[in-house]
Amino acid sequence: GEDVEQSLFLSVREGDSSVINCTYTDSSSTYLYWYKQEPGAGLQLLTYIFSNMDMKQDQRLTVLLNKKDKHLSLRIADTQTGDSAIYFCAESIAGNKLVFGAGTILRVKS
Amino acid sequence: DAGVIQSPRHEVTEMGQEVTLRCKPISGHNSLFWYRQTMMRGLELLIYFNNNVPIDDSGMPEDRFSAKMPNASFSTLKIQPSEPRDSAVYFCASSIQEAGELFFGEGSRLTVL
Numbered sequence: 001g002e003d004v005e006q007s008l009f010l011s012v013r014e015g016d017s018s019v020i021n022c023t024y025t026d027s028s029s030t031y032l033y034w035y036k037q038e039p040g041a042g043l044q045l046l047t048y049i050f051s052n053m054d055m056k057q058d059q060r061l062t063v064l065l066n067k068k069d070k071h072l073s074l075r076i077a078d079t080q081t082g083d084s085a086i087y088f089c090a091e092s093i094a095g096n097k098l099v100f101g102a103g104t105i106l107r108v109k110s
Numbered sequence: 111d112a113g114v115i116q117s118p119r120h121e122v123t124e125m126g127q128e129v130t131l132r133c134k135p136i137s138g139h140n141s142l143f144w145y146r147q148t149m150m151r152g153l154e155l156l157i158y159f160n161n162n163v164p165i166d167d168s169g170m171p172e173d174r175f176s177a178k179m180p181n182a183s184f185s186t187l188k189i190q191p192s193e194p195r196d197s198a199v200y201f202c203a204s205s206i207q208e209a210g211e212l213f214f215g216e217g218s219r220l221t222v223l
Contacts (some may be wrong), residue, residue: 033211040216041216041217042201042203042214042215042216043153043201043203043212043214044211044214044218045211048211068175082121088153097143097155097158098143098155098212099155100145100152100153101151101152102152103152103153
């Protein structure tokens with residue numbers, strides 16, 4: 001069955017790098033996504049990676065994909081207090097719906 | 111630009127009452143999704159529509175839940191009768207295509223006493 005797993009909590013100091021990890025199960029997923037949810041709000045797409053890529057960099061964000069191990073990670077460089085939020089990993093299932101992980105709460109200490 | 115609009119933002123009701131949640135997707139988007147978020151189960155896909163047609167409702171918990179999309183600009187999620195275990199935040203999301211970026215509304219927080 002489809003399942004996306006993430007660690008539940010990460011705490012870092014302001015200025016450090018954050019790495020959020022995720023494992024997924026559907027090897028046919030075309031895209032893998034990272035969404036961000038701030039308190040009291042809906043999810044917003046942060047970044048995504050196509051399944052034939054190993055890495056994608058977008059300013060402070062780096063996404064690494066290990067397709068063999070079905071492992072996805074999100075690295076946030078120079079983490080700021082404004083990065084405190086819940087981060088969701090998601091995989092596309094059968095190309096037409098997203099399955100989300102439980103979310104990782106990122107807490108940034110100043 | 112208006113995003114996905116959900117109403118009500120908050121609803122408190124008593125067990126047994128009917129609850130109707132509403133969603134207006136972004137204009138031009140042809141896929142609409144209903145998700146439920148709880149601490150215990152995370153974010154669950156309940157149902158999604160493509161071009162107003164329900165495609166996959168396998169996530170709908172039970173017959174007490176129903177969803178409709180009478181036209182491209184409106185969808186409802188109804189719970190009748192409601193139970194305390196239905197308490198959650200219900201999100202509506204839309205996308206231009208089925209596998210495209212999802213744009214989420216701000217959610218409807220439901221509390222069933």
